[in-house]
C-alpha cells in the first residue's frame with residue numbers, strides 16, 4: 001500500500017504560551033493536541049494529549065509536566081519530544097507541513113504564505129506593531145525549520161481576513177501623508193478565528209456565508225469584535241496593533257490617545273513604560289488584579305466591588321461594539337460568542353445582550369446555561385437575531401489553509 005504525507009502540525013505561539021495540534025488532513029482528525037503555558041517562568045506547564053497514533057495504550061490519556069521552560073525554542077523541543085513518545089514525532093514521513101499562526105502580516109500578506117528568508121524578514125519588520133506576538137511566532141517558525149528543514153513552513157496571518165475592510169473602516173482620521181509614510185491604519189487581528197466562526201455560524205443557520213451578516217465576539221485573553229457581511233469582514237475592533245477595542249485580560253482596549261501624552265508629560269513615564277502599562281497591566285488585571293474571567297465571576301458572586309466594576313466596564317464596552325456593528329451592518333442575522341470567555345462564561349453572554357430587544361437580541365436563560373463543545377443557539381425561537389455560541393478552532397483552520405497551499409493527498413511518500 002502506498003502511504004501519503006497527509007499530516008499537518010499547527011503551532012499557535014502566543015506571548016507566553018504555545019498551543020499546538022497535529023491533524024490528519026484526509027479527514028481533519030486530531031492526532032494530538034496540547035499547550036505549553038507560563039513559558040519563561042519557573043512553573044511552566046506542558047499539557048499533552050495524544051488522541052491517536054501507533055500506541056493505542058496512550059491514546060486519549062492526558063500527560064502534564066510542570067518544569068521551567070525558558071523560552072519558545074525550549075517549549076517547541078519539549079513538544080517535539082512528547083509527540084515522539086507517542087510515535088507521532090516530527091521526523092515522521094507522514095508530516096506534510098508545519099502551519100504557524102502569525103499575528104501581524106501588515107499590508108503585504110492577505111493569504112497563507114510559504115515561509116522563506118524574505119517572508120521571515122517581513123514578519124520581523126512588523127515586530128513593533130505586534131510586540132507581544134510576532135517575536136514568539138518567529139521563534140516558532142525558526143525552531144520548526146531547524147527540526148525539519150525539508151518541510152514547508154506556512155504562515156497563516158491573523159490580519160488576513162480583515163484585508164477586505166473598506167477604507168472608511170480601515171483608515172484613522174489622521175494626516176494621510178503621515179499615515180501612509182508609516183503604514184498606520186487598522187489591520188485587525190484574530191482573523192483566522194473570525195473567518196472560521198462566521199463560516200460555522202452560516203452553517204448553523206443552514207445558509208451560505210454570502211447570505212448572512214454576523215457580529216463575531218472573540219473573547220479570549222485578547223478580545224476583538226468583527227462585523228462580517230456576506231462572509232467578508234467590513235469592520236473589526238483591533239487596529240494598528242492588538243491593543244485597540246474591547247477590554248481584554250491585560251490590555252486597555254480603546255482609550256483617548258491623549259492619555260498617553262498625559263502619562264508622559266505629567267506622570268513622567270517613558271514610552272516603554274506606557275506601552276507595558278496599556279498592554280500588560282491594564283484591562284481586567286489592571287482594574288481588579290485578575291485577568292481570568294472565572295476568578296472575576298467568583299469574586300463578583302462574593303460581592304467584591306473591584307471585580308464587579310471590572311466586569312461592568314468589560315460588559316459596557318462589549319455592548320457598545322454590538323450596537324456599533326449593528327449600525328455598520330444594518331441587518332444582523334446572528335451575534336456569536338467564541339473563545340475562552342465567549343464559549344464558557346454564560347454571565348458575560350447574558351449581560352452583553354440584556355435589554356437589547358430593540359436590536360432584536362435576546363438570550364434564553366436555559367439555553368445559555370447549557371455547557372457543550374458544539375455550536376449552539378442560545379436565543380429564544382422567536383428572536384429576530386440569532387444569538388449563538390460557536391467554539392473557535394484556529395488550529396483546524398490554520399491546518400486546512402496550510403494543507404490547501406502545500407499538501408497533496410495524492411503524492412506518495414518517497
Ligand SMILES: Nc1ncnc2c1ncn2[C@@H]1O[C@H](COP(=O)(O)OP(=O)(O)O)[C@@H](O)[C@H]1O
Nearest residue numbers: 219220221222291292293294339340341344345
Ligand atoms: N469556564 C470559564 N468561565 C469563564 N471564563 C473562562 C472559562 N474558561 C476559560 N475562560 C477564560 O478564557 C480565557 C482564555 O481564553 P482563550 O481563548 O484560551 O485565550 P487565549 O487564546 O488568548 O490565550 C481565560 O483567561 C479565562 O478568562
Ligand SMILES: CC(=O)OP(=O)(O)O
Nearest residue numbers: 189190220221222242
Ligand atoms: C492578536 C491577539 O490579541 O492574540 P491573543 O488573543 O492570542 O493574545
Ligand SMILES: [Mg+2]
Nearest residue numbers: 220221222339
Ligand atoms: Mg487566542
